[in-house]
Amino acid sequence: MMTSVFIDGAAGTTGLEIAERLSGRSELSLVILPDDRRKDDAARAEALNDCDIAVLCLPDDAARAAVAMIRNNRTRVIDASTAHRVAEGWTYGFAELVGHDTVAQARFVANPGCYPTGFLALIAPLVRAGLLPADWPYTVNAASGYSGGGKALIEHFESARASGQGIAFRAYGLAMGHKHVSEMKVLAGLSHEPLFAPSVVDGYRGMVVEVPLPLAAMQAPAGPDRLRDALAEFYAGSPLVGVSTASPSEILLHSDMPASDRLELFVFGSSDGAQARLVARLDNLGKGAGGAAVQNLNLMAGLPEIQGARLTPLG
Numbered sequence: 001m002m003t004s005v006f007i008d009g010a011a012g013t014t015g016l017e018i019a020e021r022l023s024g025r026s027e028l029s030l031v032i033l034p035d036d037r038r039k040d041d042a043a044r045a046e047a048l049n050d051c052d053i054a055v056l057c058l059p060d061d062a063a064r065a066a067v068a069m070i071r072n073n074r075t076r077v078i079d080a081s082t083a084h085r086v087a088e089g090w091t092y093g094f095a096e097l098v099g100h101d102t103v104a105q106a107r108f109v110a111n112p113g114c115y116p117t118g119f120l121a122l123i124a125p126l127v128r129a130g131l132l133p134a135d136w137p138y139t140v141n142a143a144s145g146y147s148g149g150g151k152a153l154i155e156h157f158e159s160a161r162a163s164g165q166g167i168a169f170r171a172y173g174l175a176m177g178h179k180h181v182s183e184m185k186v187l188a189g190l191s192h193e194p195l196f197a198p199s200v201v202d203g204y205r206g207m208v209v210e211v212p213l214p215l216a217a218m219q220a221p222a223g224p225d226r227l228r229d230a231l232a233e234f235y236a237g238s239p240l241v242g243v244s245t246a247s248p249s250e251i252l253l254h255s256d257m258p259a260s261d262r263l264e265l266f267v268f269g270s271s272d273g274a275q276a277r278l279v280a281r282l283d284n285l286g287k288g289a290g291g292a293a294v295q296n297l298n299l300m301a302g303l304p305e306i307q308g309a310r311l312t313p314l315g
């Protein structure tokens with residue numbers, strides 16, 4: 001049976017990525033409003049109520065308003081925004097962590113944030129397995145390509161470059177309280193909010209999310225090798241998430257990285273096992289947004305999770 005999919009916000013950075021991945025798929029009928037009606041609430045309400053699955057690629061307030069426009073008990077929703085990630089009645093759309101069947105059966109799915117995708121992929125399975133403590137105040141250092149901030153940040157970076165005042169690195173979230181901190185805490189089952197230090201670099205897409213661990217000071221029961229093995233076991237068989245056993249001396253983001261829906265995890269450790277650096281590399285617009293939305297959509301539509309996925313290596 002054909003599944004009808006409406007992308008609300010299809011002219012935005014995430015919306016365009018999802019539309020590209022879905023175009024040409026014969027098992028889906030894609031609805032995108034023309035430019036002159038894409039912000040017309042009557043047209044949006046009609047499309048939201050007519051489709052089987054609505055994918056919201058909107059700012060948080062507009063996403064909440066879109067959900068309120070749904071007047072039936074049938075339309076299913078995938079929300080790419082932060083609005084519903086820890087909200088009651090919503091399923092957190094990280095199938096590898098919450099279970100593929102849980103996503104497949106859900107009506108309301110909140111797509112994970114891009115940074116939390118990296119953090120949770122590393123930390124949640126290890127805390128669950130009792131290999132890392134739930135009550136440690138974790139630190140998250142991360143660098144994102146500038147498409148992570150949507151059209152406004154793309155314009156900011158590209159106009160700065162054009163004016164000869166290009167930005168190589170931007171640290172932000174300096175007042176703490178970034179909007180991604182709650183989902184990191186809740187979905188990893190932590191007692192404390194992580195200390196989150198995000199930044200943006202001069203590349204369009206791609207991100208590195210790192211969690212440094214002073215394992216000896218934490219009195220963690222496992223060393224780096226055991227943490228890596230546990231992650232490899234947890235993601236064994238996943239077509240999208242891989243744990244690297246190679247030991248690269250650097251983790252790179254290229255400024256012209258191709259789109260990819262893959263997520264790569266690394267565990268580096270000191271020779272005495274006292275310290276480790278857990279690192280995730282992903283495409284903020286891939287597994288961090290558009291790729292995750294397509295994976296969730298496939299599951300909800302009863303299709304193979306990687307249908308239409310981009311499986312290009314990130315490195």
Ligand SMILES: NC(=O)C1=CN([C@@H]2O[C@H](COP(=O)(O)OP(=O)(O)OC[C@H]3O[C@@H](n4cnc5c(N)ncnc54)[C@H](OP(=O)(O)O)[C@@H]3O)[C@@H](O)[C@H]2O)C=CC1
Nearest residue numbers: 009011012013014057058062080081147148150151284289
């Ligand atoms: N960029 C990323 O890497 C990631 C983004 N996300 C989330 O995805 C969502 C979309 O982000 P992103 O694509 O980056 O943002 P953009 O700003 O690039 O796109 C948002 C789109 O929504 C449109 N829009 C705004 N208000 C309305 C409205 N009331 N009705 C219809 N359309 C509206 C905008 O219109 P206009 O073009 O006129 O401004 C724009 O096209 C956000 O919630 C973001 O946090 C999640 C993970 C990663």
Ligand SMILES: CC(=O)N[C@@H](CCC(=O)OP(=O)(O)O)C(=O)O
Nearest residue numbers: 080081082113114115144148149
């Ligand atoms: C580089 C940059 O600005 N990134 C965005 C997060 C992008 C994203 O993940 O959006 P969600 O909040 O919907 O998850 C930020 O830090 O606000």
